Amino acid sequence: MAETVRMTTLVEQGMALVGERNDLRRRLENTRNRLQDPSVRVIVVGEFKQGKSQLINALVNAPVCPVDDDIATTVPTVVRQGDPASAVVLVPAADGGTPEGTRVELESDGHERTLERRPVQLDHLADYVSEKGNPGNTKNIVAAEVVLPRKLLAGGLTVVDSPGVGGLGSTHTLTTLTALPSAHAMVFVSDASQEYTEPEMRFLRQAMRISPNVVCVLSKTDLYPSWRQIEDLDRKHLVEVGPDIPLFPVSSELRLQAARLQDTELNAESGFPALIHHLRNNIVGEAARIQRRSVGHDVLSVAENLRLALQSELGALENPEGTPQMIAGLNAAKEDADSLRKRSARWQITLNDGIGDLIADMEYDLKDRLRRIQREAEIAIDQGDPGPAWEQFTQWLEQSTAAAVSDTFVWTSERAQWLATQVADHFSEDEVALPALKVADTGGVLDPVADIQEMDNGRLGPLQKVLIGMRGSYGGVLMFGLLTGIFGMALINPLSVGAGLLLGRKAFREDKAARLKQRQAEAKILVRKHVDDVVFQVGKQLRDRLRLVQRATRDHFTEIAEEHHRSLTESVAAAQKAAATYAVERDMRIKEIRGQLKAVDTVAREAQQLLDAPSTENQPKPSTVPAG
Numbered sequence: 001m002a003e004t005v006r007m008t009t010l011v012e013q014g015m016a017l018v019g020e021r022n023d024l025r026r027r028l029e030n031t032r033n034r035l036q037d038p039s040v041r042v043i044v045v046g047e048f049k050q051g052k053s054q055l056i057n058a059l060v061n062a063p064v065c066p067v068d069d070d071i072a073t074t075v076p077t078v079v080r081q082g083d084p085a086s087a088v089v090l091v092p093a094a095d096g097g098t099p100e101g102t103r104v105e106l107e108s109d110g111h112e113r114t115l116e117r118r119p120v121q122l123d124h125l126a127d128y129v130s131e132k133g134n135p136g137n138t139k140n141i142v143a144a145e146v147v148l149p150r151k152l153l154a155g156g157l158t159v160v161d162s163p164g165v166g167g168l169g170s171t172h173t174l175t176t177l178t179a180l181p182s183a184h185a186m187v188f189v190s191d192a193s194q195e196y197t198e199p200e201m202r203f204l205r206q207a208m209r210i211s212p213n214v215v216c217v218l219s220k221t222d223l224y225p226s227w228r229q230i231e232d233l234d235r236k237h238l239v240e241v242g243p244d245i246p247l248f249p250v251s252s253e254l255r256l257q258a259a260r261l262q263d264t265e266l267n268a269e270s271g272f273p274a275l276i277h278h279l280r281n282n283i284v285g286e287a288a289r290i291q292r293r294s295v296g297h298d299v300l301s302v303a304e305n306l307r308l309a310l311q312s313e314l315g316a317l318e319n320p321e322g323t324p325q326m327i328a329g330l331n332a333a334k335e336d337a338d339s340l341r342k343r344s345a346r347w348q349i350t351l352n353d354g355i356g357d358l359i360a361d362m363e364y365d366l367k368d369r370l371r372r373i374q375r376e377a378e379i380a381i382d383q384g385d386p387g388p389a390w391e392q393f394t395q396w397l398e399q400s401t402a403a404a405v406s407d408t409f410v411w412t413s414e415r416a417q418w419l420a421t422q423v424a425d426h427f428s429e430d431e432v433a434l435p436a437l438k439v440a441d442t443g444g445v446l447d448p449v450a451d452i453q454e455m456d457n458g459r460l461g462p463l464q465k466v467l468i469g470m471r472g473s474y475g476g477v478l479m480f481g482l483l484t485g486i487f488g489m490a491l492i493n494p495l496s497v498g499a500g501l502l503l504g505r506k507a508f509r510e511d512k513a514a515r516l517k518q519r520q521a522e523a524k525i526l527v528r529k530h531v532d533d534v535v536f537q538v539g540k541q542l543r544d545r546l547r548l549v550q551r552a553t554r555d556h557f558t559e560i561a562e563e564h565h566r567s568l569t570e571s572v573a574a575a576q577k578a579a580a581t582y583a584v585e586r587d588m589r590i591k592e593i594r595g596q597l598k599a600v601d602t603v604a605r606e607a608q609q610l611l612d613a614p615s616t617e618n619q620p621k622p623s624t625v626p627a628g
Contacts, residue, residue, distance in 0.1 A: 156287075217248050
């Protein structure tokens with residue numbers, strides 16, 4: 001890509017100017033590393049059986065994602081540009097794995113894990129990533145990667161097929177939110193059989209708070225004649241979530257059929273040209289703009305740091321009389337910068353106090369949400385018999401708990417970003433870059449929580465009912481038989497039998513009520529135990545996550561403070577050295593510094609152009625023919 005080459009050249013020009021400034025060189029090396037990965041990640045999410053995998057197959061015109069009448073995709077599948085077509089699966093590497101076949105990733109808890117890349121045949125990929133070929137993920141697959149030569153993917157677009165097992169409210173699909181902070185956009189898929197459900201709306205609201213670049217797709221329009229009414233209802237729901245969320249009705253089957261027949265009109269009827277146009281121009285184009293701004297800010301900041309020392313030395317050489325005042329001003333600025341490096345700095349205090357408050361607030365928020373769920377569960381238990389409906393009840397409890405945990409982590413992410421902004425306000429720069437904080441990662445958060453225990457459904461067999469009734473009626477028959485015996489009647493007579501039946505029925509009702517209360521009490525105990533387990537396990541992970549946020553924020557702003565302090569230190573040293581320079585050397589040094597300043601200004605102007613000017617890339621135009 002021409003623009004990527006241009007930005008890489010600009011970064012390398014900046015690296016050639018930094019000299020011995022290893023801190024500035026390290027920043028530009030990180031910028032260059034980001035440029036070497038031009039991929040734009042788009043994650044496709046939704047409830048299971050909504051057509052996510054088929055949508056991706058239709059986009060790239062290849063059966064890369066398994067499609068099944070039952071649950072299909074069970075692990076994430078990444079599709080990117082490449083030639084020749086190939087596939088690999090990622091599994092945890094065994095001890096002693098070869099470095100060539102491994103990749104190191106950083107998990108949300110700060111620990112590293114090593115993944116091994118194993119090539120597989122593209123035709124056999126379903127044997128690894130689908131529930132049918134890999135039930136319960138017994139092969140321990142972490143993810144799969146597919147490489148295809150496709151024009152649609154040539155601009156860096158990378159599509160991720162996410163698992164939809166269990167529905168958006170289940171415990172196991174909280175990992176979908178995990179991938180959002182690292183994705184440039186999200187495609188939310190829901191079929192045309194019905195309007196958005198409450199779990200789908202909840203997920204959309206959470207996703208918008210993490211990654212506001214959301215695209216909605218109404219799939220399977222070829223199967224449901226009333227899809228236009230569903231489209232109108234879905235658009236009304238989207239207005240409640242956020243403004244200007246696009247919705248594209250599509251038919252993957254028509255798209256694939258159009259690709260087979262090379263039928264342009266059928267392809268247009270499928271709805272895919274509009275979706276592809278949006279992905280190319282709004283998603284890939286927006287990612288390119290963000291990349292330009294990031295590179296421009298990094299290079300411009302480095303140029304400003306270099307210019308400070310050069311201009312200070314040049315000023316001392318050209319105006320020796322004003323050098324003492326210049327050095328005094330630089331020393332004062334250096335003292336201010338030095339104060340930012342100390343642990344007692346105001347930004348450090350803001351960070352430490354903010355993290356303490358954040359941990360307390362988030363723990364309270366988690367407990368409050370779970371306590372409300374516990375109260376609702378206990379009210380529901382008191383209103384009926386939990387035994388027969390225990391399976392449905394536990395499913396509701398797990399979904400409600402997972403949603404509460406997810407809400408807490410999303411809000412924690414927003415609060416953490418707000419805290420980073422408060423810390424950044426203590427720095428004098430007009431715009432200080434904020435650290436990348438991925439607090440909303442809920443993947444594996446509920447894994448340590450034990451499953452809710454089973455309980456008796458409360459159903460009694462015919463024999464048990466007879467025995468309970470006989471046990472209660474025995475006393476009635478005996479008592480009334482003895483009483484009527486005074487009048488010369490037999491022990492077993494109509495009165496004693498009738499009394500036995502009445503008392504037996506009463507005993508059966510009392511036993512039934514006692515059993516119900518026992519089951520209700522047992523159910524409440526199990527609910528409280530589950531909630532306590534969630535609070536204990538998730539609370540620990542939440543605190544650990546915020547401690548990582550504290551360290552990441554501290555290291556980020558400490559590096560900025562160190563960088564600024566070193567620039568001022570070198571400026572003071574350069575001005576002092578210039579004051580002691582002899583006249584013969586002064587003219588030569590002035591000429592040299594002006595040349596360096598000219599090079600720095602050239603780099604700074606080009607960096608500013610990245611911030612101001614639109615992209616120089618020719619955006620691909622929307623195609624009306626199937627991508628091949």
